[in-house]
Amino acid sequence: MEFPRIQRHEADEVVAFLTAEEWPFHTEPKTDGAAVHARVAGGAYDDAFWISEGPDRLGLVRLLDLDDGTPLFDLRVRASARGRGAGTAAVRWLTSHVFTNHDTNRIEGTTREDNHAMRRIFTKAGYAKEAHYRDAWPGPDRWYASVGYAILRQDWQTGTVTAVDWSG
Incomplete structure (x- = not known):
């Protein structure tokens, strides 16, 4: 798999790519082409x-907030390419x-x-679950919980996942 920079x-x-299908697990399932x-x-x-x-372009991954010290990312994998490891490969590559x-x-x-599927990708890529915000994500039929994951540089370097201390 390759990850060429989008120009x-x-x-x-x-x-x-973004308007060809719906993205049901994103805040905007239908993408506005003019806005993109x-x-x-x-x-x-x-x-x-x-x-x-x-x-073949299976998807795209976009970094956000790279300059603020804690970047986020947006991952989109074409429906026909899901379940074949592209998402996990992309998150591992992006992390590196x-x-x-x-x-x-x-x-x-x-x-x-x-x-x-995305929750499994986070786990396979070495990310730890750090947050579970109840009723924080609006959906078409109800509110959903938003689940947060993160990876630390030291965990990436050592190939470990530092457990979150949920007792405190």
């Missing part, structure tokens, strides 16, 4: 990467990319409580 001149491809064009032009995808396998190229101590991510 601003690829705005049409980014729009086509504006975000790409404004630099919001300057730290984004295609998830590619040969000529961030810790190798940036001076940050942790990377965070959140997902909806019922996004079991």
Whole structure:
């Protein structure tokens, strides 16, 4: 799998990818193409990467808040490519990319409580569950819990997962 950086001149491809299907576990399941064009032009995808396998684009992963010391990321894997390890490979690659190229101590991510695939990806990639915010994520039919995960630089370096002390 390869992770080429998305270029601003690829705005049409980014729009086509994001509007081709719905993203049920994201806050905006239907993507507005004009808004994506504006975000790409404004630099919001300057730290984004295609998830590619040969000529096929399986997804994309975008870094957010890279300059504030605790970056987040947005992962999108095409429905037809899910369940084949692309998401796990992308999160592992992104984690290595961030810790190798940036001076940050942790990377965070959140997902909806019922996004079991993403929760497995976090675990497989060495992220620890750190938060469970009840009724924090609006859905089409009800409120869902938002579940937060993070990985520490030291855990990435040693291949361990530091347990969260839930007693305090």
